[in-house]
Amino acid sequence: MQAIEVHNVQKSFGKLAVLKGVTLSADRGEIFTLLGENGAGKSTLINILATLSRADAGTVRILGLDPQSKGKQVREQISLNAQSMTLDEEFSGADNLRLIAQLRGIPNANAAIDNLAQRLGMTTFLQRKVKTYSGGMKRRLDIAMSLLGDPELIFLDEPTTGVDPKNRLELWQIIRELRDAGKTVFLTTQYLDEADALSDHIAFIAGGRIVKVGTPAQIKQRVRETYTASVAPVQVADAVQSLTAAGLDFAQHDTRFTFDHTVAARGLQTLLNSNVEVTAYQRDEADLESIFLSVTDQEAHHDVA
Amino acid sequence: MTSLKQLFALTRRIVRQNLTNADTIITVIAMPVFMLLFFVYILGGNIATASGAMSTSAYLRYSLPGFLLLTMAMGSAYTSLRINTDQTTGFLSRLHSLPIRRWVILGSHVLASVIFMLLAELCVFLVGIAMGYRVHATFGAFMGFWGLSLLFGLAITLLAVPFSLKADNYASAGSFSYILLMLLFVSSALMPTAGMAKLVRIFANHQPMTPIVNTARGLLNSAAAVSTHTAIIAAVWLVAGTIVFGVLSQVVYTRMYLRK
Numbered sequence: 001m002q003a004i005e006v007h008n009v010q011k012s013f014g015k016l017a018v019l020k021g022v023t024l025s026a027d028r029g030e031i032f033t034l035l036g037e038n039g040a041g042k043s044t045l046i047n048i049l050a051t052l053s054r055a056d057a058g059t060v061r062i063l064g065l066d067p068q069s070k071g072k073q074v075r076e077q078i079s080l081n082a083q084s085m086t087l088d089e090e091f092s093g094a095d096n097l098r099l100i101a102q103l104r105g106i107p108n109a110n111a112a113i114d115n116l117a118q119r120l121g122m123t124t125f126l127q128r129k130v131k132t133y134s135g136g137m138k139r140r141l142d143i144a145m146s147l148l149g150d151p152e153l154i155f156l157d158e159p160t161t162g163v164d165p166k167n168r169l170e171l172w173q174i175i176r177e178l179r180d181a182g183k184t185v186f187l188t189t190q191y192l193d194e195a196d197a198l199s200d201h202i203a204f205i206a207g208g209r210i211v212k213v214g215t216p217a218q219i220k221q222r223v224r225e226t227y228t229a230s231v232a233p234v235q236v237a238d239a240v241q242s243l244t245a246a247g248l249d250f251a252q253h254d255t256r257f258t259f260d261h262t263v264a265a266r267g268l269q270t271l272l273n274s275n276v277e278v279t280a281y282q283r284d285e286a287d288l289e290s291i292f293l294s295v296t297d298q299e300a301h302h303d304v305a
Numbered sequence: 306m307t308s309l310k311q312l313f314a315l316t317r318r319i320v321r322q323n324l325t326n327a328d329t330i331i332t333v334i335a336m337p338v339f340m341l342l343f344f345v346y347i348l349g350g351n352i353a354t355a356s357g358a359m360s361t362s363a364y365l366r367y368s369l370p371g372f373l374l375l376t377m378a379m380g381s382a383y384t385s386l387r388i389n390t391d392q393t394t395g396f397l398s399r400l401h402s403l404p405i406r407r408w409v410i411l412g413s414h415v416l417a418s419v420i421f422m423l424l425a426e427l428c429v430f431l432v433g434i435a436m437g438y439r440v441h442a443t444f445g446a447f448m449g450f451w452g453l454s455l456l457f458g459l460a461i462t463l464l465a466v467p468f469s470l471k472a473d474n475y476a477s478a479g480s481f482s483y484i485l486l487m488l489l490f491v492s493s494a495l496m497p498t499a500g501m502a503k504l505v506r507i508f509a510n511h512q513p514m515t516p517i518v519n520t521a522r523g524l525l526n527s528a529a530a531v532s533t534h535t536a537i538i539a540a541v542w543l544v545a546g547t548i549v550f551g552v553l554s555q556v557v558y559t560r561m562y563l564r565k
Contacts (some may be wrong), residue, residue, distance in 0.1 A: 004356040047398075049513040050402045051401070051402065052398055052401050052402060052562075070342050072404050074401060075403060075405075076403040076404040078400070078402065079402065079403075080399060080402035082398055082399060083395070084395040085394075086392055086394050086398075086399045087395040088318065088322065090322065090326065091321075099314060099315075099318055100403075102310065102311070103311050103314060103315070103403050103405055104403065104404070105307055105310070105311075120526050145399075156403075303508070
């Protein structure tokens with residue numbers, strides 16, 4: 001059984017269609033990342049998955065259950081960490097955690113809180129009022145509130161937004177440890193490095209549609225491959241002349257000539273046949289940023305069309 | 306049983322938020338006390354009625370029930386603030402993602418609001434006692450006064466709910482409380498209506514606050530007891546307000562959280 005199954009989910013607010021037929025699935029025990037710009041529909045989807053909102057159409061299964069008809073059972077096994085932190089600043093961190101423990105009916109709440117505080121490195125500041133915390137401490141407490149009760153599936157909606165680099169790395173480690181403990185983490189983020197570093201699977205959402213999905217490696221492989229040849233600086237003009245004469249498409253940047261994989265071999269051969277000295281020739285490494293820009297650009301064109 | 310435990314846990318949180326927040330204490334308890342002192346000791350002796358000038362003690366006897374309801378009305382602004390803050394920060398969404406019965410979430414705000422209003426009212430009442438106010442009523446009437454206060458607190462809390470859920474921020478969420486305060490000022494709460502300008506007097510005599518305040522006054526002081534007719538009008542306003550605003554609160558809450 002998969003942790004999350006979403007099929008053709010649609011959601012509109014008035015005339016504004018936010019989700020236009022989203023389909024995705026996440027396995028149990030993995031970190032699944034939904035990557036998209038602001039307004040792409042990430043939070044709308046997470047709200048539907050976390051039983052806060054209803055889809056207009058399509059089907060959703062959370063741990064095999066329908067979140068609408070089996071909402072309470074679903075909520076017993078999930079937790080939501082929203083974008084904005086929901087802390088009582090005048091109370092201590094322990095008080096904030098104790099409230100959630102009471103609401104979840106956790107037996108021996110104090111022991112559970114102590115255990116969690118140790119795991120997340122919060123013991124030194126747990127008894128202080130939250131208003132004295134740094135941004136990173138607050139985010140850690142907010143996430144700790146989501147982990148009380150040992151939920152199977154944890155929704156983290158942009159958990160590292162506004163967090164400094166050191167705390168960001170520590171939060172990454174916490175998220176990895178959740179996966180290592182067998183939990184499923186559904187993460188949304190705008191940060192490509194975060195998605196790359198943490199995810200088992202990534203789905204790109206743009207304009208309310210999933211436009212690409214796979215493991216980080218698969219996504220990088222699926223993009224159009226390009227190859228770049230570097231030539232001796234004195235032979236740049238010769239290279240341009242020979243490639244143009246051969247009728248090949250290429251992009252030039254200083255001494256580097258980039259070809260689509262379909263013409264890369266012919267491009268290299270043309271340069272060599274023209275006695276141009278090729279100092280380097282390599283397949284270009286795709287990064288998530290270029291893929292992200294590419295898919296969001298395609299989606300923009302799709303909407304215009 | 307679980308739901309009741311959750312209701313009390315959430316209610317305790319909100320009451321504690323109110324009692325540990327200096328701004329709330331100043332606005333909801335200190336301010337009404339200051340107004341009571343100001344009106345009684347500075348204005349009270351200068352208020353002329355048809356039967357001559359009032360003494361400060363007579364004015365205290367007349368106005369304390371009005372000040373008690375005024376205290377509750379001022380508390381309603383903080384009911385709005387708490388609900389709106391929970392709404393805008395996403396705390397309500399966090400609660401909705403937990404295995405809690407949905408009525409518990411809004412119910413805790415309503416219960417906490419009424420408890421806090423009654424606590425604030427009790428504080429101002431004790432200040433009134435310290436100033437020389439004495440209850441002249443049967444035990445039943447005295448308890449009837451607290452029952453009326455409870456119903457008044459419930460009605461204005463339920464009035465606060467839709468405003469606070471719909472408002473963009475806490476400043477606008479609490480603005481409805483000015484309407485309540487205006488209604489209390491233009492009623493028999495602090496002054497008899499007899500000396501008011503004609504149009505104002507007509508409004509004051511026919512708006513809900515006047516029969517409610519008069520009934521409260523009569524329940525605390527048998528010498529000021531009102532007719533059954535006035536008490537019934539007060540009860541109708543309170544019960545109708547509770548039902549209408551309760552339904553309105555439920556509709557707004559359901560649209561925002563349960564059917565979205």
